[in-house]
Amino acid sequence: MSARIVLIDDHTLVRAGIRALLEELDYQVVAEGNDGDQAVALLQQHQPDALIMDITMQRTSGFEALSAVRAQWPTLPVMLLSMHDTRDFVLKAMQLGASAYLLKDAAELELQLALRSILGGHRYLSPRISGQLIEALNSPTPVAVAxxxxxxxxxxxxxxxxxxxxxxxxxxxxxxxxxxxxxxxxxxxxxxxxxxxxxxxxxxxxxxxxxxxxx
The missing domain is CATH 1.10.10.10 (Winged helix-like DNA-binding domain superfamily/Winged helix DNA-binding domain)
Known part of the structure; x- marks a missing residue:
């Protein structure tokens, strides 16, 4: 049985494109929403295997929604989609408990790899995003305690x-x-x-x- 996914994005055409890709990869999109405030309600209604959600949305952002989701579903695989590859966004996603951070211009293969990873209980960061993490790790740190x-x-x-x-x-x-x-x-x-x-x-x-x- 294919994994069941809830998809949240405030751009109808983008959402349709992602849904088409997911269906090509044999995943089932059981519900769609156009704002982060719909995420919790759709998860309660459909109990999916994973949530894919945009970060930048008009009313409730993906970050805000993720906080609410994690309060009720601490282990649910959640993939955040973004146009931003800056380390501030990446670290914020990690802080809030995202399972994967995927850029919107990622290839279909990377979407597939990311989904396999998070559905298997692991986290996923694309090579570009991993570079931002490494940059943060190499930056000066105020920590002086061993x-x-x-x-x-x-x-x-x-x-x-x-x-x-x-x-x-x-x-x-x-x-x-x-x-x-x-x-x-x-x-x-x-x-x-x-x-x-x-x-x-x-x-x-x-x-x-x-x-x-x-x-």
Whole structure:
């Protein structure tokens, strides 16, 4: 049985083109929407295998919608589509838990590879997007605290945060309360001088806690 997909894009012709490509690849588009605020309702109604969503839309952006989606479906494969290949967009997508970030001018083969990857439980970044991540990793960093300064539990929490897990998922994995994970996360940010999750991901890669290939 082919995978069932919800497709969100505010341009009718673009959406029709993506749908045609998906059907050629033997995927089933079970519902379409033209704004991010429709994503949650369509997911609740159709319970698809994956969500493909544009980032830049007129009312509710893909980023805003992804936050709402992740609150209810933390493990659902979500592919974000964008015209932007800047590292700010890429890191924001990672921070919010996107499974894949695909440029709109990507080839059909890349769409196929990305879908296979996220439906298999992995993340996908195109080579162009990976370059933006590497650029961010090579940029100057204010972090001056070595990983050895962290406790074993903090390193465990850091690992799972960088892998895109929510605080609730980490709590379940490590046998902790959500409140305890919240505390560890706050302590990590304070100790490392990092203000957001994207910064923690960059730090984790630099310290070898996770590998860029995992993304």
């Amino acid at each position: 990983e050895e300064a962290l406790t074993n539990r903090q390193r465990e929490v850091l690992y799972w945060l960088a892998k895109g897990k929510s605080n609730k998922e980490i709590a379940f994995t490590l046998g902790l309360s959500v409140k305890t994970v919240d505390t560890h996360r706050a302590q990590l940010m304070e100790r490392l001088g990092i203000r957001d999750l994207a910064g923690l991901v960059i730090y984790a890669v630099r310290q070898g806690v996770i590998k860029v290939d995992n993304y």
